[in-house]
Amino acid sequence: MNTQSVPPTTVQRLPVYLRVLVQAQAMRMPVINSVQIAEMAGTNAAQVRKDFSYLGEFGTRGIGYDVDLLIAHLSKRLGLTQQRRVAIVGYGRLGSALQSYPGFQDRGMTVVAVFDADPDKIGKTFDGHTIEAISDLEEVARREGVEIAVLAVPATAAQEVADRLVAAGITAIMNFAPVRLSVPDGVVVRQADMAAELQILSFHLNPEGKPA
Amino acid sequence: MNTQSVPPTTVQRLPVYLRVLVQAQAMRMPVINSVQIAEMAGTNAAQVRKDFSYLGEFGTRGIGYDVDLLIAHLSKRLGLTQQRRVAIVGYGRLGSALQSYPGFQDRGMTVVAVFDADPDKIGKTFDGHTIEAISDLEEVARREGVEIAVLAVPATAAQEVADRLVAAGITAIMNFAPVRLSVPDGVVVRQADMAAELQILSFHLNPEGKPA
DNA sequence: CTTTGTGAACAGATTCACAGCG
DNA sequence: CGCTGTGAATCTGTTCACAAAG
Numbered sequence: 001m002n003t004q005s006v007p008p009t010t011v012q013r014l015p016v017y018l019r020v021l022v023q024a025q026a027m028r029m030p031v032i033n034s035v036q037i038a039e040m041a042g043t044n045a046a047q048v049r050k051d052f053s054y055l056g057e058f059g060t061r062g063i064g065y066d067v068d069l070l071i072a073h074l075s076k077r078l079g080l081t082q083q084r085r086v087a088i089v090g091y092g093r094l095g096s097a098l099q100s101y102p103g104f105q106d107r108g109m110t111v112v113a114v115f116d117a118d119p120d121k122i123g124k125t126f127d128g129h130t131i132e133a134i135s136d137l138e139e140v141a142r143r144e145g146v147e148i149a150v151l152a153v154p155a156t157a158a159q160e161v162a163d164r165l166v167a168a169g170i171t172a173i174m175n176f177a178p179v180r181l182s183v184p185d186g187v188v189v190r191q192a193d194m195a196a197e198l199q200i201l202s203f204h205l206n207p208e209g210k211p212a
Numbered sequence: 213m214n215t216q217s218v219p220p221t222t223v224q225r226l227p228v229y230l231r232v233l234v235q236a237q238a239m240r241m242p243v244i245n246s247v248q249i250a251e252m253a254g255t256n257a258a259q260v261r262k263d264f265s266y267l268g269e270f271g272t273r274g275i276g277y278d279v280d281l282l283i284a285h286l287s288k289r290l291g292l293t294q295q296r297r298v299a300i301v302g303y304g305r306l307g308s309a310l311q312s313y314p315g316f317q318d319r320g321m322t323v324v325a326v327f328d329a330d331p332d333k334i335g336k337t338f339d340g341h342t343i344e345a346i347s348d349l350e351e352v353a354r355r356e357g358v359e360i361a362v363l364a365v366p367a368t369a370a371q372e373v374a375d376r377l378v379a380a381g382i383t384a385i386m387n388f389a390p391v392r393l394s395v396p397d398g399v400v401v402r403q404a405d406m407a408a409e410l411q412i413l414s415f416h417l418n419p420e421g422k423p424a
Numbered sequence: 425c426t427t428t429g430t431g432a433a434c435a436g437a438t439t440c441a442c443a444g445c446g
Numbered sequence: 447c448g449c450t451g452t453g454a455a456t457c458t459g460t461t462c463a464c465a466a467a468g
Contacts, residue, residue, distance in 0.1 A: 049430085
């Protein structure tokens with residue numbers, strides 16, 4: 001029984017559970033239990049059950065979870081019952097790699113618009129999308145019903161473009177530029193800083209952080 | 213005064229602090245205080261001071277932190293006093309985007325080898341690197357002194373390639389494939405699942421997770 | 425008998441608030 | 447004074463352990 005909000009750490013794990021359940025479905029498993037989910041997801045069974053308990057009661061005691069049913073619940077809670085409409089902003093190497101990333105389409109994300117500032121690219125079509133000018137962002141974003149923006153522009157332009165995204169009514173931004181974006185309340189930003197990730201790995205290569 | 217180990221949450225923030233300090237250095241600020249760092253890093257001053265306290269005492273009371281000195285300390289702790297030697301494994305769209313990502317070189321990471329399984333790519337040179345066969349992974353990785361691997365192969369191949377990386381003596385892996393890798397103790401993996409990140413954003417677009 | 429769902433215990437991270445030092 | 451460094455207080459997340467349910 002539950003009325004509270006879902007803890008952020010739990011939200012972070014929901015996509016992993018969904019992925020695991022889709023794998024189980026592909027293996028023709030009709031039912032799965034918390035121990036099996038935990039193993040496939042890289043966590044423990046108590047964590048799995050506690051996480052699900054924030055969303056409701058989906059299991060059958062003595063049996064486990066109906067895979068199809070649980071997928072339906074997680075998809076609903078993640079807002080993935082329809083495809084989410086995504087714009088890629090910045091069509092450099094990273095932006096173009098992301099545009100054609102097969103994992104997006106399969107996991108509820110449809111790229112509906114691609115933007116760049118470079119006049120040489122604007123109007124050209126790549127992988128089925130015509131590159132739009134960033135100056136047309138507001139108009140195109142509204143027309144295409146963009147819900148999520150993937151920001152893959154140079155760090156120096158990121159804040160300025162983020163401001164335009166917000167002005168265009170977009171409230172969810174995944175930012176690949178290594179800068180902290182300032183956005184109004186109600187806009188959610190997730191930071192993806194590849195170099196920072198590698199630096200974290202580098203820390204662990206060290207003789208566990210001996211001082212000077 | 214400090215002998216304990218650094219909490220994982222603190223380690224995650226160290227690259228952000230380092231980036232902020234380099235920005236401050238570029239702005240010709242000789243000294244910075246915890247309030248300013250916090251603002252630039254998107255956290256609060258108490259958090260900044262507590263984080264640094266796990267590494268030692270670098271500040272001057274009444275003044276703040278010497279920017280150059282603090283950069284030196286963080287770089288040392290992150291193991292970035294020399295460039296880290298990185299291999300890109302999987303030269304598809306994402307792998308090739310990462311290979312030429314300018315943020316790597318500037319932030320302590322040098323790509324020293326690039327691998328792929330596709331015979332059409334092996335032996336060809338792109339952006340100054342000749343693509344090596346994944347079958348030569350162990351030999352090339354040892355010869356080039358690879359310390360960190362960026363795994364950008366299809367999900368189906370990820371575990372198999374990860375096993376080879378481990379066999380080649382690599383103990384730090386950044387995995388872009390949406391699968392949980394199983395690796396022996398002592399090997400650190402960081403997971404970068406782009407679709408999962410977008411799904412987390414999707415959760416927040418929802419009427420904050422109302423049930424069925 | 426098996427496995428869920430969950431209070432209670434525990435562990436870890438963040439924030440407070442202030443003593444200590446330049 | 448001003449700002450750091452840090453114990454203590456608080457808050458959040460994880461794990462335990464078991465009653466409840468099929």
